[in-house]
Structure formats: structure tokens, C-alpha cells
Amino acid sequence: MGIVKASALLNDLIEKAGGCAVVDGGLATQLEKHGASINDPLWSALCLIKDPDLVKRVHLEYLEAGADILVTSSYQATIPGFLSRGLSIEEAESLLEKSVKLAVEARDKFWNVVKRNPRQSYNRALVAASIGSYGAYLADGSEYSGDYGPHVSLDKLKDFHRHRLQVLVDAGPDILAFETIPNKLEAQACVELLEEENVQIPSWICFSSVDGKNAPSGESFKDCLDVINRSDKVSAFGINCAPPHFIQTLIQELKELTAKAIIVYPNSGEIWDGISKRWLPSKCFDDEKFEQFAPIWRDAGAKLIGGCCRTTPSTIQAISKALKERSGFD
Ligand SMILES: C[S+](C)CC[C@H](N)C(=O)O
Numbered sequence: 001m002g003i004v005k006a007s008a009l010l011n012d013l014i015e016k017a018g019g020c021a022v023v024d025g026g027l028a029t030q031l032e033k034h035g036a037s038i039n040d041p042l043w044s045a046l047c048l049i050k051d052p053d054l055v056k057r058v059h060l061e062y063l064e065a066g067a068d069i070l071v072t073s074s075y076q077a078t079i080p081g082f083l084s085r086g087l088s089i090e091e092a093e094s095l096l097e098k099s100v101k102l103a104v105e106a107r108d109k110f111w112n113v114v115k116r117n118p119r120q121s122y123n124r125a126l127v128a129a130s131i132g133s134y135g136a137y138l139a140d141g142s143e144y145s146g147d148y149g150p151h152v153s154l155d156k157l158k159d160f161h162r163h164r165l166q167v168l169v170d171a172g173p174d175i176l177a178f179e180t181i182p183n184k185l186e187a188q189a190c191v192e193l194l195e196e197e198n199v200q201i202p203s204w205i206c207f208s209s210v211d212g213k214n215a216p217s218g219e220s221f222k223d224c225l226d227v228i229n230r231s232d233k234v235s236a237f238g239i240n241c242a243p244p245h246f247i248q249t250l251i252q253e254l255k256e257l258t259a260k261a262i263i264v265y266p267n268s269g270e271i272w273d274g275i276s277k278r279w280l281p282s283k284c285f286d287d288e289k290f291e292q293f294a295p296i297w298r299d300a301g302a303k304l305i306g307g308c309c310r311t312t313p314s315t316i317q318a319i320s321k322a323l324k325e326r327s328g329f330d
């Protein structure tokens with residue numbers, strides 16, 4: 001399948017969803033709601049080792065809530081991360097494969113039931129393999145600063161991402177999801193890897209933002225988009241795990257900077273403290289606010305909308321309800 005045909009898969013889903021598809025919500029957050037303890041350098045990827053059934057259960061909860069796209073549990077699942085826990089390369093690869101398998105199994109199980117009901121309003125969901133930033137692996141909060149220090153070169157970032165990307169692609173997801181990218185250098189590494197590895201499934205690249213205007217590194221999105229806009233391997237660009245009150249303005253700005261589909265899945269507004277490893281209270285959106293703003297973000301130009309950290313299946317249900325009502329579903 002060529003890349004043009006591959007991106008058609010995402011475009012078809014957006015169209016079937018009425019012009020704006022629903023991405024799932026915080027995976028780690030929902031794992032924690034069910035009692036998982038993830039205060040660990042592997043963060044949510046620890047559940048791939050300790051409780052894969054729970055990961056699948058959370059995927060199913062997001063499908064029931066109306067998610068059109070599931071994001072896998074591989075955000076902080078990395079080969080060096082697993083190796084530093086004493087696992088072998090083969091075991092690390094197998095956990096990455098498992099992250100895709102769990103989401104695919106949940107999707108297939110759910111779809112096999114709902115597709116029989118002619119009155120249901122669900123779409124067959126797509127599975128997006130999460131590729132968290134290098135900063136996520138560092139587990140020091142640097143996915144929100146973009147400050148990787150002077151020794152992190154383009155080649156180092158490509159080396160970091162390459163093997164995981166190959167294993168995830170081979171596991172058969174529908175999409176690749178680069179998440180919380182904080183600087184231009186890492187965006188360039190992701191794009192060059194997609195080209196070098198000749199990846200034939202669509203990708204999205206999402207940045208975090210801490211000021212509502214720029215990438216966390218302080219670089220402008222215009223600058224960061226230079227290399228992304230030149231690649232047909234990237235189907236969508238946007239923002240994840242940034243506060244929801246930044247989103248409307250950011251969509252309007254990004255619309256001027258790229259022809260790619262815009263994707264937004266903000267967090268609740270709480271702020272991650274990378275040192276104490278906890279969420280600090282701040283200006284937040286509750287589910288009603290997400291319900292109110294999802295159509296506003298859609299009308300501003302977003303084609304994919306969901307939630308990130310501290311959002312849950314009830315948030316996704318609220319977003320799904322708002323988008324489907326407005327588009328004539330239900
Ligand atoms: C999206 S952040 C909350 C993920 C956790 C972070 N990379 C850490 O390990 O501290």
C-alpha cells in the first residue's frame with residue numbers, strides 16, 4: 001500500500017465520523033484510575049509488563065466512550081528503558097509488539113459486537129502506535145521543556161527512535177502517533193526516519209506547548225513545521241498534552257502554517273511536575289467544558305480531537321456526543 005492510499009485510511013475515518021474523528025483520552029490516567037501504580041521510569045509502559053489485561057480493558061473503555069482512534073500503550077515503552085530493567089532485546093521487542101496487539105484485539109473484539117447492530121453510531125476504530133518523545137524516555141519532564149542539552153544531536157535522536165519505530169510498524173498498527181514532541185530537532189528526526197525507513201502507514205506528529213504559542217523549546221511552530229510540511233509521510237500535525245485553553249488559538253495559527261489535518265488532544269489543564277512526578281492543580285477543563293469546546297475546535301479546523309493526560313472515558317464520551325450531535329449522527 002503506497003503512502004497516498006495509506007493516508008486515505010485516515011481521511012476516510014474522518015469523513016465517516018462526520019468531518020472530525022475522536023481520538024481516545026489519557027491512557028496512563030485511566031490505568032491509574034483502575035489502581036495501576038506507574039510512578040516509575042517506564043511510567044504507563046510498566047503495565048505492559050505487569051498488567052496487560054488492564055491495558056486492553058482501558059482500550060475497550062475508550063471504544064465504548066466513542067473513540068474512533070486508540071493510541072497504544074507504547075508512549076514510554078522503549079528498548080533502552082526495558083533493557084535497563086534487565087529485560088533482553090527480544091523481550092523488549094515483544095512488549096512493543098504486545099502494545100499494538102492489545103489495542104488491535106480490543107478494537108476487533110468491540111467492532112465484532114457493535115457492527116451487528118444497525119442502529120449503532122460507532123466507526124471501526126483505527127489503532128495508532130504511540131511513539132513518545134525522547135524526553136518521555138528521559139522521565140525528567142523534558143517533553144515539556146524541549147531541553148535535551150547540547151549533546152543530543154539529530155543522529156542521536158534518530159538512533160533512539162529507529163528500532164522502536166521498526167518494531168511498532170512491523171506489529172501492524174494503522175497509524176504512527178509521535179506524541180509530545182518538544183522541539184524542532186526531534187521533529188526533524190521523526191520525519192527523516194519515516195523517509196529512511198520508508199514507512200507506508202500514515203503518521204501524526206504532535207507537539208506539547210507550555211505557553212500556548214510556541215513549542216516548549218521556544219521555537220515557533222512555523223519553524224518546526226518547515227521539515228514536516230515537506231514530507232508526505234506525515235498526514236496530521238497538532239498538539240497533545242497541552243492545556244485545553246490554548247487549543248482554539250493554536251488551531252487557528254496552525255491552520256495558517258500547514259495544509260495537513262490538524263489534530264488536538266489536550267490534557268485537562270493540570271501541570272506535570274517532572275521532579276515530584278505528580279500533576280499540579282491549575283486552570284482545568286471538566287467534561288462539560290470539553291463537550292462545549294469540541295465543536296468550537298472542530299469549527300476552527302481540527303479534524304481529529306481527543307484528550308490526553310487527566311482526561312478519561314467520560315471526557316471522550318462528552319467529546320464524541322458533542323461532535324456526533326453536531327454532525328447529524330445519533
Ligand atoms: C506525559 S508525562 C506525564 C509522562 C511521564 C514522564 N515522561 C515521566 O516519566 O516523568
Ligand SMILES: N[C@@H](CCS)C(=O)O
Nearest residue numbers: 025026027028075241
Ligand atoms: N498516549 C499517552 C500520552 C501521554 S502524554 C497517554 O495517554 O498516556
Ligand SMILES: [Zn+2]
Nearest residue numbers: 241267308309
Ligand atoms: Zn499527556
